[in-house]
Amino acid sequence: MHNNKIFGPLEEDAMKGILDCISDGVFTIDYNWQITSFNRAAEEITGISKKEAMGRHCWEVFRSNMCEEDCALKKTMEEGKPFISTSAYIINADKKKIPITASTSLLLDGKGDVIGGVESFRDHSLVEELRKELSSNFQVEDIVSNSSAMRSIFNILPQIADSDSSVLIEGETGTGKELMARAIHNMSHRKEKPFIAINCGALPDTLLESELFGYKKGAFTNAVKDKPGQFSLADGGTVFLDEIGETSPAFQVSMLRVLQEHEYTPLGGIAKEKTNIRIIAATNLNLADQVENNQFRQDLYYRINVIRLTLPPLRQRMEDIPLLVERFIAKLNLRQGKLIQGINQNVLSSFMAHDFPGNIRELENIIEHAFVLCSEGIITPQHLPGFLSQTIDLKCEQNDDPVKSAQTKLIIDALTRNNYNRNAAARSLGIHKSTLFRRIKKLGITL
CATH class of the missing domain: 1.10.8.60 (Helicase, Ruva Protein; domain 3)
Structure with missing residues (x-):
């Protein structure tokens, strides 16, 4: 060792030999945070030789994200307890980020006195590469999924992105409609141009039109100078119109003109202005029903519904x-x-x-x-939040009826198999969720 002799010369040589045979990197420090030993695996993982490392502060050698504020070895030295398998990364001699897991403990001398700390770390570069390769099979841009419904969308997304046709994305609130729109934009030839998202449901007609189309000086009281709209700013790019189903019939007429003629008139203006944008619209409503009930213009619906994507809710994936x-x-x-x-x-x-x-x-x-x-x-x-932190427990009343007992077992098996998700259990049984609830109640099964 560097400062404190724990073993005799022969014992120390044997210990060094053992450490150099270990595939994990191992180093020790003294109370001044200076490295006192550095095995061969540590040299290979960091790209720093033992000669360079010895006597230097550990953070000068490892440059880990843990060094900044959450050092496991520091916690071990302060709290006197080991930490096992802490995930982190280090920067090697080639300035490459290396993912590792680290374990730390106190370093004791032959009398049991604490003389420093020891850390072992394992290179997880190969594991991380395999994980990324596996993840890439389930990922498009910032969207991850392994469900068949989403994979079907992933398969056709490149063709959709190559097109300039309008896209309608349907799905419940929170299903990732804007992420899908951004993915289409980022995969398209328009990716170097702006992507602008507008929440149509959050603005009244006048503000929405001025936001999209812009306005001319004098168009209204506070219009002291011309202001370009988002259609002008997004020229060559993509405009994402979220919650388009909540817009008024008057605004829908204006949007229809943009889609049909690729031009618009700023508020207070006379001359029409050309636009080169792609429209991606989204809604959490069923626009076909809205059209049927005369709540959404049929001609606009067919204009934005050239390509339709329906994002499944999380309970279905x-x-x-x-x-x-x-x-x-x-x-x-x-x-x-x-x-x-x-x-x-x-x-x-x-x-x-x-x-x-x-x-x-x-x-x-x-x-x-x-x-x-x-x-x-x-x-x-x-x-977890209170409504999720309750422990799940399945109980059922004793039943001597063999038919009811079989039904009970069938339902409990389905619930267990689907991690107690009632929607998934109902689907696996081929029945509606409400039917499953009625049978659970009838059979005396307590969730």
């Missing part, structure tokens, strides 16, 4: 929950500087049993709520 959770945890770790490693099985079961009326946005909010209460490690039920 529950297999995506682990992928989405991993994505949200990674994003929040980066944003908040934490090292949350994942969720435990009880949390996953709670998620699978929930119907997620707020869809993907609700799941993201739940994970963000958990981040407030969980500082490190694994998210457990105690970190």
Whole structure:
């Protein structure tokens, strides 16, 4: 060792030989945070020789994200307890980011006195590459999914992006309609031009038209100079009109003109202006029903409905929950500087049993709520909002009727198989959710 002799010369040579045979990187530090030993694997992973590392401060050698504020070795030295498998990364000699897992413990001399700390770390570059390769099969732009419905959309997305046709994206609130619109834009030849998103439901007609079409000086009281609209600013790019189903008939007429003639008139203007934009519209309503009820113009509907994509709600793609959770945890770790490693099985079961009326946005909010209460490690039920933190338990009344017993077993098996998600269980049984609820109540099964 560098400063403190723990072993005799022969013992020390044997220990160095053992450490150099280990595939994990291992180094030790003294109380001045100077490296006192550095094995061969540590040299290979970091690209820094033992000669260069010895005597230097550990943060000068490793340049890890943990060094900034969440150093596991520092916690070990301060709290006197080991930390196992903390995920992090280091920057090697070639300035390449290397993903690792690190374990730390106190370094003791022959008398049991603490003389420093020891850290072992494992290179996870290959694992990370395999994970990325696997993830790429389930990802388009910022959208991840393993469901058959979403994969069908993924398969045709390149052709949709290559086209300049209008797209209508339907789906419940929180299903990721804007993400899908951005993905189409980013995969298209317009990707270098602006993508502008407008929430049509949030603005009254006059403001919406001035926002999109712009206005001329004197068009209204406060119009002291000309102002270009988003259609002008987005020239050559894409305009995403969210919640288009909530617009008025008057605005729908204006939009129809834009789609038919590729031109518009700014408020207070006389001359028409040409526009070269692609329109992607979205709605959480059923526009076909709106047309049937004379609440949406039929001619505009057919203009924006050249290509229609329907995004399934999260309750119909529950297999995506682990992928989405991993994505949200990674994003929040980066944003908040934490090292949350994942969720435990009880949390996953709670998620699978929930119907997620707020869809993907609700799941993201739940994970963000958990981040407030969980500082490190694994998210457990105690970190979830109250309505999700209850333990799931299945009980049923004793029944001597063999037919009812068989029905009870069938339902319990379906619930268990689908992680207690009642929608999924109903689908697997080939019945409607309300039918399943009636049978659960009739058979005395308690959720």
